Amino acid sequence: MKTAIGDRKGNPVVYVVLVAFSAVFLFPMYLAIINSLSPLMSTAALLPNGFHFENYKLATTMIAFWSYARNSIVICSISLCTSTLVSGLVGYAFARIQAPGRGVLFMIVLSTMMLPGIVTQIPTYILFHKYGLLDTYWPWLFWGLGGNAFFIFLYRQFFSSIPKELEEAARIDGCSIFRTYWNIFLPISLPVVATVSIMTFQGSWGDFMTPFMFLKQDHYPLATALSMISYTANGTKLVIQSVATAAGILLMLPVLATFFLGQRYIVEGIVTTGVKG
Amino acid sequence: MKDRTRRTFAFYLMVSPWLIVFLLFGLYPMLYGLFLSFTNYYGFNIHHLKFTGFHNYHNVFTDTDAMHALGTTLVVTAFNVPLGVLLGLGLALLLNVKVRGVGVYRTIFYLPSIVPALSSVLMWKFMFSSNDGILNNILKLLHLPEVNWLGYDYATVSLVMMLLWGAGGGVLINLAGLKGIPRELYEAAEIDGASGLSRLTHITLPLMTPVIFFNVIMGIIGSLQIYLQPILLTGTELLARPIEPNYLYFVHAFQQIFAFQRFAYGMALLWILFLIILLLSIVVFVTSKYWVHYETDQEG
Numbered sequence: 001m002k003t004a005i006g007d008r009k010g011n012p013v014v015y016v017v018l019v020a021f022s023a024v025f026l027f028p029m030y031l032a033i034i035n036s037l038s039p040l041m042s043t044a045a046l047l048p049n050g051f052h053f054e055n056y057k058l059a060t061t062m063i064a065f066w067s068y069a070r071n072s073i074v075i076c077s078i079s080l081c082t083s084t085l086v087s088g089l090v091g092y093a094f095a096r097i098q099a100p101g102r103g104v105l106f107m108i109v110l111s112t113m114m115l116p117g118i119v120t121q122i123p124t125y126i127l128f129h130k131y132g133l134l135d136t137y138w139p140w141l142f143w144g145l146g147g148n149a150f151f152i153f154l155y156r157q158f159f160s161s162i163p164k165e166l167e168e169a170a171r172i173d174g175c176s177i178f179r180t181y182w183n184i185f186l187p188i189s190l191p192v193v194a195t196v197s198i199m200t201f202q203g204s205w206g207d208f209m210t211p212f213m214f215l216k217q218d219h220y221p222l223a224t225a226l227s228m229i230s231y232t233a234n235g236t237k238l239v240i241q242s243v244a245t246a247a248g249i250l251l252m253l254p255v256l257a258t259f260f261l262g263q264r265y266i267v268e269g270i271v272t273t274g275v276k277g
Numbered sequence: 278m279k280d281r282t283r284r285t286f287a288f289y290l291m292v293s294p295w296l297i298v299f300l301l302f303g304l305y306p307m308l309y310g311l312f313l314s315f316t317n318y319y320g321f322n323i324h325h326l327k328f329t330g331f332h333n334y335h336n337v338f339t340d341t342d343a344m345h346a347l348g349t350t351l352v353v354t355a356f357n358v359p360l361g362v363l364l365g366l367g368l369a370l371l372l373n374v375k376v377r378g379v380g381v382y383r384t385i386f387y388l389p390s391i392v393p394a395l396s397s398v399l400m401w402k403f404m405f406s407s408n409d410g411i412l413n414n415i416l417k418l419l420h421l422p423e424v425n426w427l428g429y430d431y432a433t434v435s436l437v438m439m440l441l442w443g444a445g446g447g448v449l450i451n452l453a454g455l456k457g458i459p460r461e462l463y464e465a466a467e468i469d470g471a472s473g474l475s476r477l478t479h480i481t482l483p484l485m486t487p488v489i490f491f492n493v494i495m496g497i498i499g500s501l502q503i504y505l506q507p508i509l510l511t512g513t514e515l516l517a518r519p520i521e522p523n524y525l526y527f528v529h530a531f532q533q534i535f536a537f538q539r540f541a542y543g544m545a546l547l548w549i550l551f552l553i554i555l556l557l558s559i560v561v562f563v564t565s566k567y568w569v570h571y572e573t574d575q576e577g
Contacts, residue, residue, distance in 0.1 A: 014374050021368060022385045025445060029389075031411050032400040044403070044411050090295045099288035105296070112303060116502050116554070118527075119547050120303055122534060123310030130323065146298025177287040206393030209505065212515065223395050227515055237513075241403055248399030252392050259391055263384065267449060 036246040055246035062243065063229050065222070065250075072205060072221035075140055079204040082144025083151065084197050088189065090147050091155025092181050096167065106156075113149045125213050135216045140204075151196045158192045159185060194265040198258050205255055222251055314544035333545035343529055343546060347553075349433070350501055350526040356437050358496035362489060365447025370481070372448065373455045383448060390446025398509040401439045402427075405510075432511050432522040439506060447492055454488035455481070486569040490561070497557050501550060504528045526550055 035044055040054040059065065093099075094106050128134050162185070170180040186193070208223035220228065231243040259266070289296075314333055316326040337343050368386050372379050389397065404411045405426035413423040426435045462480050471479065504527035512519035516536045519528060527550065534543035 011374070014371055014376060018371055018376065018382050021371075022382055025385050025389055025442065028397075028400045028404055028442065029392075032403055035403065035411075044406075044414055046411070046414065086294045090292050093288050093291035097284055097288040097291070099285040102288065105292065108299070109295070112299065114498060114558075115307075116498075116547070116551060118502070118530075119310060119551055120306045122540070122544065122547070123306035123313065124302060126313070126318075126323075126540065127306060127309065142298060142302055145294050146302065147295045152295065177284070177291075181291075202391055202393075206395065208395055223393060226399075227395050227509060230514070241406060244399050245403045248396040252396040255391060255393055256388075259388070267383070 032245050032249060035242060036249055038242065040242070042242075055242045056250065058240070058243045059231065059247040059250060062231050063225060065225075065247075068220055068222040068225040071219055072223065074137060075211065075221050076201055076204045078137060078140045079144045079200050080197060082141065083148050083200050084193060086145055087147035087151035087196060088155050088186060088193065089181065091152045092159050092185055094152065095156045095159035096185075097177065109149050109152055113153070121210065121213065128214065134214055135219060137219070139210075139214050148200070151199070154196060155189065155192055158189055162188070191265045191268055194262050195268075198262040198266060201258055202255050206251075226251060310544045311548060313541050314548055316541050318541040320538040320540060329541075333542050334549065336542060337545055337549050342524075343526065346524050346526045346529040349522065349524065350503070353433065353437060353503065353525065354497060354500040357440050357500045358493060360437070360441055361444035361447065361496055362492045364441060364444045365492060366451050366485065366489065368445060369448045369451030369455055370477075372452060383452070386445035386448045388445070390443045392443075394505055395509065397439065397443065398506060401435075401442070402510065405435050427511050427520075429520060429522060432520055436507055436510060436523055439510065440500075440503070450492065451485070451488060454485050458484045483570045487571065490565055490569045494558055494561055497561070498554055501554055501557075502527050504531050 031044075031046070034048045036055050037051050037053070038045060038049040038055075039052045040058070042049065094102065094109070124139070125134075128139060133139060166184060167180060170184055175183065205221075206223055208221070208227045211219070211221050211224040212228070215224070217225075217228070226244075226247050230239045231247065232239055313326075315328060315330060317329050317332075318326055372383055372386075376382070392400075407413065407423075407425045407427065410426065412426060416423050424431055426432075458481065462484075463476060466476050466480060503525055507519045507523035507525050507528055508515060508517075508531070510519070511523045516532075518524065518532060518536075526546070530543050530546040530550070533539040533546060
């Protein structure tokens with residue numbers, strides 16, 4: 001089979017270009033990792049310099065690293081438990097239940113995907129300030145309960161592709177609409193549930209702006225703490241770059257781990273649902 | 278009839294969590310923010326706001342900082358979006374040739390786009406740092422003059438470089454698009470003796486235009502709102518002002534709101550950017566008639 005360029009056998013030029021690009025994409029990560037493993041205060045190097053964990057030790061002890069990490073876990077858990085399930089339920093309703101006003105509401109869902117988040121976040125901050133909800137985790141519960149427009153869209157695409165017979169069989173058996181969703185549709189949508197969970201986790205783990213606005217330092221998650229507190233040498237304003245890099249790598253690890261665990265689902269999810277709808 | 282009302286009831290019950298949260302925490306704050314942008318709200322006067330009409334909006338256009346930042350933002354967007362879209366498409370095209378180990382390359386290209394923004398900034402800062410940074414060490418090895426990557430002359434280039442590092446995320450969507458092109462088209466072209474290049478320009482690219490269109494729109498929306506990367510890359514802390522070349526429009530809005538508590542003015546800044554995004558999207562939509570290929574029997 002011939003495709004757009006080249007043949008099945010593979011053109012050597014293609015491999016050279018692929019390897020070159022891979023090197024470029026991996027280079028910053030490679031350098032960050034080997035240098036964070038270098039001895040403390042060593043000069044930046046291109047080649048590995050053994051395994052020294054001083055930078056990591058300082059990264060986790062110079063600030064209240066683990067207590068920030070615990071806050072991260074709390075925030076991620078709230079989002080995971082709510083957003084993933086609610087998005088599925090809403091996506092199911094949009095895909096499978098005929099009702100007046102459905103089209104208009106779905107257009108609204110799609111248009112909220114385009115809206116810059118900060119346009120609503122700053123007034124929300126002002127409102128929460130008024131009602132004394134700042135520096136609590138309540139906002140995350142509210143947002144989570146509303147689901148997420150993109151995930152609603154993903155679920156809807158998936159549920160739309162399931163044959164009608166499945167539903168009819170369930171109805172003949174006397175299943176209610178909720179039972180049909182819970183017992184039949186949710187179990188077969190596990191790849192989407194996995195994709196959405198991973199994306200939710202990655203999003204809320206890395207988000208440092210929202211907590212910066214809504215929380216005070218003691219309640220900061222790791223990402224916000226790392227953006228606000230720098231690892232400075234005693235008494236000076238000089239940032240110890242290698243320690244900061246080590247912290248950045250620690251922040252990245254859970255995200256990479258979940259990605260590798262679920263990459264099959266993510267790739268499948270995006271490739272099968274596509275963008276054309 | 279009874280079945281219909283039952284279904285309508287179930288539908289609204291199921292979408293109600295989203296609908297309620299959207300109304301309370303989406304639409305209401307949005308309109309509230311719009312309202313505030315017409316007042317003199319500065320943080321302490323919520324109970325005696327003064328209505329100032331279009332004063333804040335007028336100020337945006339006479340604020341040289343804002344206009345200058347808008348210019349810089351448009352320049353960054355003009356480089357970031359086309360380069361990012363091309364990179365995503367080009368890499369996907371390469372991966373779509375039946376190569377060995379597609380999965381590995383795909384993962385490598387996609388990986389940077391999922392790294393938390395903060396981690397990537399910390400890594401790139403390390404690369405860019407002027408005294409003893411990696412990039413400068415490499416330049417030194419090659420006997421080339423060292424560059425102050427985060428200084429006045431190169432800060433914007435460095436920013437775009439860092440942003441493009443994450444552009445591999447577009448590979449997945451492009452691959453999905455490429456998989457959707459019917460094989461028969463290529464087979465027919467092969468029988469007609471079309472060369473690889475003409476298959477690319479006559480089949481692949483035209484059929485990929487809807488995906489390219491989507492990426493351009495999303496790219497513009499995302500790029501005009503960049504503020505975290507320049508702040509973190511070239512500022513000393515979140516509320517510090519990054520150096521001039523990386524002082525983008527959203528950074529300015531962020532500064533006005535959080536550093537100076539000029540909430541009303543900040544909201545006006547955000548709404549103007551929102552209108553600019555809308556305008557640019559409409560321009561792309563209108564011109565899409567001339568370059569985006571739609572199958573005739575299918576709605577967009």
